Amino acid sequence: MSRQLWRDLAVMMGIFLLLIALLVPAIHRSRTAARMSSAKNNLKQIGLALHNYHDTFGCFPPGGVIRENGTAMHGWMTFIMPFLDASPYYNMLNFNYPWDSPENNRVFEVKYPVYQIPGRDMGLTSGGYELTYYMGNPNLLSRNRSVTLREIDTGSSHNWFAGEAAGNFQPWGYPFNWRPLGTKLCDGPDSFGQLSWDGTHLLLVDGSVQYFSTETAPEILQALADAPPIATHAQTAVPPRTFIIGEYEWERIDLQSDPQGENQYIVKVLRSPAGMPLKMSVCSKYIVRPGDEPEYKGKGAVFLYLAHIGPQTNIASALKDTTLADETTPEQWAANMKLLKSIQQQLPQTDAQ
Numbered sequence: 001m002s003r004q005l006w007r008d009l010a011v012m013m014g015i016f017l018l019l020i021a022l023l024v025p026a027i028h029r030s031r032t033a034a035r036m037s038s039a040k041n042n043l044k045q046i047g048l049a050l051h052n053y054h055d056t057f058g059c060f061p062p063g064g065v066i067r068e069n070g071t072a073m074h075g076w077m078t079f080i081m082p083f084l085d086a087s088p089y090y091n092m093l094n095f096n097y098p099w100d101s102p103e104n105n106r107v108f109e110v111k112y113p114v115y116q117i118p119g120r121d122m123g124l125t126s127g128g129y130e131l132t133y134y135m136g137n138p139n140l141l142s143r144n145r146s147v148t149l150r151e152i153d154t155g156s157s158h159n160w161f162a163g164e165a166a167g168n169f170q171p172w173g174y175p176f177n178w179r180p181l182g183t184k185l186c187d188g189p190d191s192f193g194q195l196s197w198d199g200t201h202l203l204l205v206d207g208s209v210q211y212f213s214t215e216t217a218p219e220i221l222q223a224l225a226d227a228p229p230i231a232t233h234a235q236t237a238v239p240p241r242t243f244i245i246g247e248y249e250w251e252r253i254d255l256q257s258d259p260q261g262e263n264q265y266i267v268k269v270l271r272s273p274a275g276m277p278l279k280m281s282v283c284s285k286y287i288v289r290p291g292d293e294p295e296y297k298g299k300g301a302v303f304l305y306l307a308h309i310g311p312q313t314n315i316a317s318a319l320k321d322t323t324l325a326d327e328t329t330p331e332q333w334a335a336n337m338k339l340l341k342s343i344q345q346q347l348p349q350t351d352a353q
Helices: 003-057 218-225 315-319 330-344
Strands: 064-066 072-075 134-136 160-164 199-204 209-213 249-254 263-271 277-286 304-309
Touching: 003 134, 003 160, 003 199, 003 209, 263 330, 277 330, 304 315, 315 330
Parallel strands: none
Antiparallel strands: 064 072, 134 160, 160 199, 199 209, 249 263, 263 277, 277 304
16 A cells, blocks of 8 residues: 555544544534423423412412321422323322322322433432422422412512422422522532533523523522522421432233233332342233223323232232232132232332332
């Protein structure tokens, strides 16, 4: 090969590397801009839902409903669900039970896109719950307290509802999804902000979403944090709890039943990153066949809870009064019991949280 040809190849390679060096940062910037735009749009949807809630009930939702005995029931992200979309999940909730009860697990195991930040997927909690990457203003969204627009006397453009959390993420169904704004962004996991875009978006009470950089003056953030009405310490208090987050996943295993029956049956098993089962429940789903007209919208869209199976649960007793018992032959029932007991024997002695 001639020396001239080597020179030409070297020049071409240099141009190619230069193009890559120029393109990679541009691609990264465009992806970051797209994620920022999606996150901003999510906050706008949340703001619209909060105001639609106010229009309906005359106040904004409580940050969380906590009973006198300390039982945490449900939070503000749950209460605005009907104003976010037309999904069937809100109607599947049993508000007589806490958010983390087996009766409500099937809802809070679902990823809600509006509470996500694109490209920021941390996984599930060790209890199998999906996360939110947004947190609320404790002065407006706190325990057992509903604020009205009239109480926000500094003006809706000078107060804030929610923003992007920097870390210590929590399940979106958790009844304590609020934290103080502070005077510095991207200042540790308990602050607000995203390091990848050097700041945070804040949803203001007027419905607008504004970007605040890490260079924002502390006085500006302090003014937002101190905007009235100010909640009491008792109203903003949260339990000292940090959720374990990782590559936990739900596995669905089919159970045997009558092929001509009305329902499909599965056992849902939460598995740890190492593959060990942590908790399990039996669920059913109405089978929508060609020509069927379910009596209500959403029937057959998701699996419904039948029974939670803990390490000490008598499985046969827990399922004997369910439709699974009616739609299985003795042989199918025995096979299902054998499968369920084999998984149950691997469960830890305390349920995952």
